[in-house]
Amino acid sequence: MSIVAERLKELGIELPTPVQPLANYVPYRWSGSLLFISGQVPLQNGALPYLGKVGVDLSIEQGQAAARLCAINILAQVNAALNGNLDHVNACLKLGGFVNCAPDFSDQPTVINGASDLMVDVFGDKGRHARAAVGSNALPRNVAVEVDAIFDCRPLK
Secondary structure (H helix, E strand, C coil): CCHHHHHHHHCCCCCCCCCCCCCCCCCEEEECCEEEEEEECCCECCECCCECCECCCECHHHHHHHHHHHHHHHHHHHHHHCCCCHHHEEEEEEEEEEEEECCCCCCHHHHHHHHHHHHHHHHHHHHCCEEEEEEECCCHHHECEEEEEEEEECCCC
16 A cells, blocks of 8 residues: 555545546646646535535634545545556645635635645645635635645656
């Protein structure tokens, strides 16, 4: 078992089957060693458990859980791109976090910590990344959070 797979097991995380896009885009795209992951929403077992605006309909803690679930879905896409071997990840370079919230909500960074913390929990120092955490007046299907990512990876053999 790979080192990262062991770490996921220790954390009690089972990666889901990656979700295929519902529109005209791809779930991930390579450019050299860079792996770009399309925005992932908090989808779990075919359901969207975190709907609405953080700070209005959902607590900050629920927003963090939604961001963490987005990060798990990101890892599922990375795992698919790397043919099931997350040990090929050199670094998580960047996360882009979008929080569905009211105009006066200002805790987007705290919400997106749910995704950031997971990357560090899974990859250690390789999981430390640059990041954006922005508020949005709406997200697709009224989800609370959406997160995209960029990784640097070793070539597959």
